[in-house]
Amino acid sequence: MTLPLEGIRVADFTWVWAGPHCTLQLAHLGAEVIRVESASRTCVTRLLPPFADGQPGRNRSGYFNQYNQGKLSLALDLKRSEAVAVALDLVAQCDIVCENFAAGVMARMGLGYDVLRQQRPDLIMIALSGYGATGPESDFVSYGPAQVPLSGLSSLTGYVDWPPMHVGISYGDPNGGAHGAVAVLAALLHRDRTGEGQYIDLSQWETGIAVLGEGVLEQSAHGAQPPRSGNRDPHMAPHGVFRCAGEQRWVAIAVRDEAEWQRFAALLDASLCTDERFADLAARKANEDALEEIVGAWTRPQAAEAVVERLQAARIPASVSMNSKDIAEDPQLLASDFFVHHAHPEVGTRLHLGIPWTMSDTPCRVRRAAPCLGEHTDDVLSRIIGYDAKRIAALHEAGVLA
Amino acid sequence: MSRLALEGLRVIECGERVSAAYASKLLADLGAEVVKVESPEGDVARRRGPYPGGAVDPERSGLYLYLNTNKRGVVLDTHAAEGRAALHALARQADLLIHNVPPRDMAARGLAYEALAEVNPRLVLTSITPFGLGGPHNEREATDLTLWNAGGIAYLNGGGPDAEELPPLKPFGHQAEFQGGVNAAIASLGAVFARRRTQRGQHVVISIQQALAAILELTFEYWPYQGLIASRLGRKPIQPLDFLECKDGWVFICCVEEHQWHEFIRMIGEPEWAGIELFADRLSRGANWDALKIFLQEWASEQSVLDVYHAAQQRRIPFAPVSTMGDLLASEHLKARGFFATLDSGGAPLTVPGAPYRFSATPWSIRRPAPRLGQHTAEVLREIGIEA
Numbered sequence: 001m002t003l004p005l006e007g008i009r010v011a012d013f014t015w016v017w018a019g020p021h022c023t024l025q026l027a028h029l030g031a032e033v034i035r036v037e038s039a040s041r042t043c044v045t046r047l048l049p050p051f052a053d054g055q056p057g058r059n060r061s062g063y064f065n066q067y068n069q070g071k072l073s074l075a076l077d078l079k080r081s082e083a084v085a086v087a088l089d090l091v092a093q094c095d096i097v098c099e100n101f102a103a104g105v106m107a108r109m110g111l112g113y114d115v116l117r118q119q120r121p122d123l124i125m126i127a128l129s130g131y132g133a134t135g136p137e138s139d140f141v142s143y144g145p146a147q148v149p150l151s152g153l154s155s156l157t158g159y160v161d162w163p164p165m166h167v168g169i170s171y172g173d174p175n176g177g178a179h180g181a182v183a184v185l186a187a188l189l190h191r192d193r194t195g196e197g198q199y200i201d202l203s204q205w206e207t208g209i210a211v212l213g214e215g216v217l218e219q220s221a222h223g224a225q226p227p228r229s230g231n232r233d234p235h236m237a238p239h240g241v242f243r244c245a246g247e248q249r250w251v252a253i254a255v256r257d258e259a260e261w262q263r264f265a266a267l268l269d270a271s272l273c274t275d276e277r278f279a280d281l282a283a284r285k286a287n288e289d290a291l292e293e294i295v296g297a298w299t300r301p302q303a304a305e306a307v308v309e310r311l312q313a314a315r316i317p318a319s320v321s322m323n324s325k326d327i328a329e330d331p332q333l334l335a336s337d338f339f340v341h342h343a344h345p346e347v348g349t350r351l352h353l354g355i356p357w358t359m360s361d362t363p364c365r366v367r368r369a370a371p372c373l374g375e376h377t378d379d380v381l382s383r384i385i386g387y388d389a390k391r392i393a394a395l396h397e398a399g400v401l402a
Numbered sequence: 403m404s405r406l407a408l409e410g411l412r413v414i415e416c417g418e419r420v421s422a423a424y425a426s427k428l429l430a431d432l433g434a435e436v437v438k439v440e441s442p443e444g445d446v447a448r449r450r451g452p453y454p455g456g457a458v459d460p461e462r463s464g465l466y467l468y469l470n471t472n473k474r475g476v477v478l479d480t481h482a483a484e485g486r487a488a489l490h491a492l493a494r495q496a497d498l499l500i501h502n503v504p505p506r507d508m509a510a511r512g513l514a515y516e517a518l519a520e521v522n523p524r525l526v527l528t529s530i531t532p533f534g535l536g537g538p539h540n541e542r543e544a545t546d547l548t549l550w551n552a553g554g555i556a557y558l559n560g561g562g563p564d565a566e567e568l569p570p571l572k573p574f575g576h577q578a579e580f581q582g583g584v585n586a587a588i589a590s591l592g593a594v595f596a597r598r599r600t601q602r603g604q605h606v607v608i609s610i611q612q613a614l615a616a617i618l619e620l621t622f623e624y625w626p627y628q629g630l631i632a633s634r635l636g637r638k639p640i641q642p643l644d645f646l647e648c649k650d651g652w653v654f655i656c657c658v659e660e661h662q663w664h665e666f667i668r669m670i671g672e673p674e675w676a677g678i679e680l681f682a683d684r685l686s687r688g689a690n691w692d693a694l695k696i697f698l699q700e701w702a703s704e705q706s707v708l709d710v711y712h713a714a715q716q717r718r719i720p721f722a723p724v725s726t727m728g729d730l731l732a733s734e735h736l737k738a739r740g741f742f743a744t745l746d747s748g749g750a751p752l753t754v755p756g757a758p759y760r761f762s763a764t765p766w767s768i769r770r771p772a773p774r775l776g777q778h779t780a781e782v783l784r785e786i787g788i789e790a
Contacts, residue, residue: 002596002599002600003596004592004593004595004596005592005595005596006599017619021617025588029588029589029592029595045620048620049620049624049628050620050623050624050627050628050630051627051628052627052628053627053628054628062620062623062624062626062627062628063619063620063623065623066620066622066623126759131735132739132760133760134738134739135735135736135738135739136734136735136738137715137734137735138735140715140720141715141718141719141720142720143656143720143722145643145654145656146654146656146720146721146722147722149645149652149654149722149723149724149725150654150722150723150725151725152725152726152727152729152730153573153574154645154652154654154724154725155652155724155725155726155727155729156573156574156575156727157571157572157573157574158571159560159568159571163645163647163652164645164652164724165559165560165571165645166559166645167555167559167571167573167577168555168556168557168558168559168560168571168634169555169558169617169618169619169621170619171573171577171617173619174616174617174619175580175581175584178581178584178585178588179428179584179758179759180759181588182428182584182587182588182591183758183759183761185588185591185592185595186407186408186429186432186591186761186764187407187761187764188591188595189407189408189411189591189594189595190404190407190408190409190763190764192595192598193404193409193410194404196763197763198761198762198763198764199761199762200759200760200761200762201759201760201762202758202759202760203739203741203759205736206736206739206741206755206756206757206758206759207758207759209730209741209755210755210758211575211577211580211581212574212575212755213464213465213468213469213575213754213755214450214452214464214465214468214574214575214576215574215575215727216727216730216731216742216753216754216755217452217464217465217467217468217752217753217754218452218464218727219727219728219731219753220454220464220731220752220753220754221451221452221453221454221455221464221750221752222452222454222456225726225727225728226574228574230569230571231547231569231571231572233547235449235450236545239545239547240547240569241547241551241556241569241570241571241572242569243567243569248566248633248635250551250557250569250570252547252548252550252551252552252556252570253548254545254547254548256545312539312542312543315543316543317542317543317544317545317547317548318543318548319542319544319548319549319551319552320551320552321551321556321557321569321570322551322552322553322554322557323554323557323631323632323633324554324618324621324622324624324625324631324632325625325631326554327553327554327615327618327622328622328625328626331537331538331539332533332534332537332538332539332540332611333611333612333615335536335537335538336533336534336536336537336609336612338609338612338615347627350623350626350627351625351626352623352626353612353615353616353618353622354612354616355612355616356585356608356609356610356612356613356615356616357585357586357588357589357606357607357608357609357612358534358606358607359589359592359593359596359604359605359606360515360604360605360606361593361596361600361602361603361604361605362593362596362600362604364592
């Protein structure tokens, strides 16, 4: 069965999360993604926990193995000029090049766009960087977790009257990577129509701002940004996350309109339906502290799942605040075949998260576990680049393929 | 040579609020021809604001104006047979139909895939849904807040070791819907690309819950790899990686590599407390962060954010300002890149985020503003042979 990007090949020079998340989407769509890696500069995520069974190892990282599923690994020490020559030969066989080094790094290695497009005139190349390829701060050091405060999202996020907060994950990375995948696919369609490739400069800072447009708009329209408001919403009340029975069990509830409010109130206490304090949205917002106390008192003794069942039966939005175990055991995710179980040479079969879309005619699937470092070196050199056994042996001998 | 990457790609958009609108905005801003179908009441986003000048005006809602650049707009009542017939007539000429109508309402609104495929076998239908189209919970009600929690990200944030009673915390805005939108754009473009070979359309379904679970970073894998459940209540194992309040705002300090920490200590004049054994390496700084933070916060309260940011970056330490919206609009870097764009809201101009990426051959552009309600109904229907 054909895959959407079958026959498309990606030379993947990315590392950490943003770049690999971009190329992961291409792998999900069926492209052949070849990571160019080196033991002399091991990808950061290969060195971070969680490690399989707590035992460190560059092929044992859950983080790396999650975001590099479905890809191949070619070991190349790009500090060596012979390795750069191999990289150029690889690019000649590829449609797309992805990288997320700091601005200028690829060019200094002899792998800048001007050089690469001589290998492949219709090449599509995307550079994902923290600050972008141009501008007075383009040489600033960008670290994933710092992108969330840099983007403005932290300033807008936090409990009422509390300081700015983070969001729980290094959100700028997957957001940048996902936007990068959109850009690459658009460029592919353009190339398909015109034969023309191009270079794409993506700044993680800018993609981070794109998804908080309302904050910028508020500042532009009114000269002030929205105050931090916890889990509340200006147009819905109650709207929050409430404690349930047990250890750190919570339920998220959102009541969207008056009809839902009436159904919700009836479940808690009939007298609420006519309580003047909560008669309409404006009243509920004015008395939101009292409202949330009442809701919290109602949820507190109940199991979170039971609250969700009752509210969903009344067609009111509610969800358990899921932890990793909840996710792994969620009947909806299990029924949707969301999880991936591939055998990995070193860590065996581990549960991984799969593809967030389905396609009826060209079904996408994760085709293999993440690669061990250099696992496909010989295969890539012979099958894709076309080197003979002698040349491959010489490269191994010279220590270039490490 | 065409300067629009997605020239000729004909897209119809149905639905409310953010996810479908953002997906098709991503395509429209790169040159696709997008027709946005609204109900007679108009997209709910028209009632979210912000409104320049303050008065509620469905033609001047900032969120709506931002999400719907480059689109033409028609009004169709798809609760009525006539409206559904018009939608199908539009679909006959389209490449892609993106929507976020709830699963239980799809058939009644003319969005059943089988019916659309009969009208146009080459059509790609992209359904953005909370939980997918199968499974025991797929018809459950959902909002941005409940999905951020269903996807597992909220559980990782908020509260802390000394504030366990505070709830899991959502980020500002509509992040779940934006992620649904960007994933829908990826999968839709993939399906359009597939069609070159197959000559057939198909049904693409996005689950927002899955899109969020897919970005749990390194946290989810603690469960299958080490039998541990990631929690927001734990202390970070390494520091500094935290917020400090300066005299004029907040800064995010980030120096978890030893050489970065030592550069930072030199930067602030080698204070005595930096030599305390408790702070010797990043793990012990993590374990003793309560104590270390007091010293650092005292120092920071005398500093200005930009001074700290630039001084650190000069030393290759990856600090970042906790940017306010005002900071973003004033940023010399973003100005030099021409990042922000201006929209005419029928009065005062509105500043909005601009190009999320720069293409060398086919740049992002705003060619027309978001449509007024029903602005292009007659024109679009005439194109497909229907007199409005």
